[in-house]
Amino acid sequence: MHLVAYLRVSSNGQLDGYGFDVQRADIRRWAKANGHKIVAEYTDAVTGKADTADRPGLLEALQMIRRPPDAEGVIVGKLDRLARQLTVQEAILSLVWREGGRVFTAEDGEVLQDDPDDPMRTAIRQVQGVFAELDRKTVVKRLRDGRRAKADAGRHAVGAYPYGTHGVGKGRERDAGPREDEQAAVRRIAELRAAGESYRTIATTLDAQGLKPRRAASWSAMSVRNVAVRAEAAA
Template identity: 45%
Template sequence: GKSGVSLLDERPGLMEAVEWIAEGKANGILAPNLDRLARELTVQEAVLSYVWALGGRVFTADHGEHLEDDASDPMRTAMRQMRGVFHQLDRGLIVKRLTEGRTAKGARGGYAYGAPRFGQRSEDGELTPDEQENATAEQMEQWKAEGMSLRAICARANAEGLPSKRGGKWHPTTVARLLSPEAREKARQQSAAARAARKEQQRRERAARLLSQH
């Protein structure tokens, strides 16, 4: 079976099935349940509406056929949407538990998720000190104490072959994040804001594409 979708163009299998319906090669879609068709109620309803608009039918193994909305039977729509709400709630609770578990593990000093910060590495799911990286950080701290600029520290680290976290060359911004807690926090906030902005933009673009297809 196909996994859930965010929108049609994000799941090639679902998009192909819808195209088959539009071309008359298929009469409908069969999925294990609506939860596998869409992760969110709004997407579920959009996908159903689109398939119905093409003259297609939607079936799930746990329910049978999902009939088109009918003004004379509002309970049909309400029950389907209620199932979608609880599917979405269940997924949200799972994500919440996973997030809380990672946060708690990180607070205990364990490796929760993401790339370990400079000076640490992951071993068997736990964070441990990285002696080489810590030695590099101490050397840079010493150069900073001697009055060297970030650009000078960067140039010297590259000249002496001190490895960065990913093995590439050092850059002034990378050195700044390493030596300044404020710079690290600012970079973290900027990264989080950028991810949120990208996610919102993707949502808007997906919604616009779907609406343009009706």
């Protein structure tokens, strides 16, 4: 059978370590062992609760199923790669089945369509979906609680570290520490502001002196202002 592979990771970073490479290996291993051919692969980096319309990769996979013999079904590593929110999972399954396609997972084989004479089939699948959703929410809560505890302790909790700092330490002890190459620019900004220079003039001066912003090729007045305001607030 011709199958299209669908891989998904969270846009916020894969929480369970089941990334693209692992999913791909599982799918290819299962397809080879069961005599199926992977004819295409599509990926999305979105949360498991995103609707179909927000998943360009999934939409492309569905388009292939609509054009047999391009593909006769879709395969995922695990069912929660379709979705970790039960209602989204069920909606995607119904959509694939309505298009005449079949759904497989490298973990459990074919996800059989609902059968009114076998309600237990649907119930078991939906219970598995409930626990997948619970697992995701539990992990998210644990991370959120950890960030909150870290913030309460006065340490940098989450997100990108401000210009002039970077992450130091490991695990729960990780916090913002000075980044020396950027600290030179922070000090120069403070000096020039104290001398009454405008943000635009400071930007030009920093570029001329080879003091680089973190991501852009050159400084802008706004980026200088952001660093200056943050430094003044921390002083």
